[in-house]
Amino acid sequence: MTEITLPDKDVVVLERKNFQGLLDALSDSGYELLGPIVRDSAIVYERIHAVDELPVGWVDVCEPGKYRLVKEKKKTLFGCTIGSQSWRRFLHPPTSKLWEATRDGNGFKVIQPEPDQVKRALIGVRSCDLAALAIHDKILSQGQYIDHSYQERRRNLFVVAVNCVRPGGTCFCASMKTGPKATSGFDLALTEMYVSNRHYFIVEPGSKAGKKLVDKLPVRQPKESEIKAAQKELNKAASGMTRTIDSEHIGKLLNEKFDDPHWEAIAERCLACGNCTMVCPTCFCTNVEDSTDLTGQHAQRQRWWDSCFTVDYSYIHGGSIRTSVTSRYRQWMMHKLVYWQEQFGMSGCVGCGRCITWCPVGIDITEEARQLTVKE
Amino acid sequence: METQQTSKHSDAAKQPDPMLVRPLQIHRIIKELGDTFSLILQPQDDDADFPFQPGQFNMLYVYGVGEVPISISGDPARRETLVHTTREVGTVTRAMRKLKVGDSLGVRGPYGKGWPVDKAENQDIVLLTGGIGLAPLRPMIHYLLTRREKYGRIVLLYGARTPEDILYRKDLEKWRSRFDLEMHLTVDHATGAWRGNVGVVTSLVSRSPFDPQNCIAMVCGPEIMMRFAVMELQKRGVADDRIYISMERNMKCGIGLCGHCQLGPTFVCKDGPVYCYVDIKDIFTKREM
Structure with a gap:
């Protein structure tokens, strides 16, 4: 594993007591702040205003199904690694209205909704979720056809990343080469340090906007020892992950296992509930529903997240293509680890481990990948 | 933060939202069969130009009910109207059938990859189809006949359940009377005065006059029929890269963003619906792919 280092230039230190200043500077620039909070005994990303709304002193314990x-x-402010939900709900919302239409004689007129111009600042994005964001950029805003609502929301984003100094219990980003340190796709990246009762943040700007914001903050130059200490923590986190996927070879290996009996063994445990697809930061599938009001004068098209674990997902006249749970689990996992490579030139899995934690029966994608591809 | 990649594609961003439908007026309705009908669409204003490749499809929206992918089945040279032949099989197509002349239908498209019109030049053409599978091939037949001198022999093999289920009868009669298109029809069950072939359409392949080494086969029908069609063509010695099939999957967007139509590593909406068999032979026969 390559040694994780912080850049020599532009890195500064922000003391914990000045952290509110960072939030205020963003608010003053017109950003709506979104960050981790504790709700219903879990970390969720919500609107925040002040530093004490963050999960101060909380740490998450993640295991398969727990x-x-x-x-x-x-x-600590960012002792918890990742939230139960991913950030995608702010850019690619669970439900959204694509357009409305009104009756017009025998015909109808289509009305496009107003563009979303809210400036959002995401506070505490981990490197796995940054990788997921880059994946959605590629799929939803860089192909032949563009998801306009995604692009509108994406355009006004400010990203404050947080490097992981403690791996979560189900994380495997190091093996997916997406973390634990953020390397691109952020405006600011923070490393939270809590040593000998000193609490401060190493701040690394990643864009012009990030640098401009740093200029407004009461920061100071870091000591060499502080940089070294942070690097040590990051490397410790990288080597502390117990789960791995052989990201270089998994696509090829798994592609040959379409007919493997082990898929059946997974399907015996899988409830096809779709939790993994709801918490996954890279899942992008959607369904649409057209409806009218009671008068029939107004119609609308609503879009929402869909899951390949439902039978309806593959329905065409005459019946669904994937009726068995075996085929649906296989579709999900092969899409993430095999087909995604061919479709978009990247893995569809970023190693965040959410699908492992939030699977009600604790199915572990890394373990199933190993069972399928590693010969005894 | 704004990524370089996002700004790089700002041209695409200026495109109109691909999810917005364009209302078109139903100009004429043709009752084809008991459950099958064609809608001839025109815009409400005069701005009528609908270029498309034979084999492509449109997303058709019935006001307030829903949207379905339907292949374009008119003559690609007649760009002032859009023709769609639909069979009533679900909620949306049922509602579509109730529409009247003068009503509006929402349209997005054309989408997807069509039949290989260029690769087919100077080749014999085998068109192998069953039931409503003739609809996505009809634009191709028009296209071939408009440029007849560019192609070798043209063989149309078409199967229907019964003689009453034969689609586009008038077109077939017109084509049969030509000397430059060979046509063989067959039905699964003969009724009434039918004196033609009885049996599956794929059984016609072995007796058809085309050069297997210099042909392009275009196949459209139910998946099971296409599977046997491929086998029969292979038996005649047609190479896999000369066989084209048109696939069907659930589609919600038609533009590669909703995920529903995935077939292995491909999206039927943008990598298909027409595939070269050589590109999907490994996944075509897999069940529940």
């Missing part, structure tokens, strides 16, 4: 929050003595 999630707990534990309070620690250290009053």
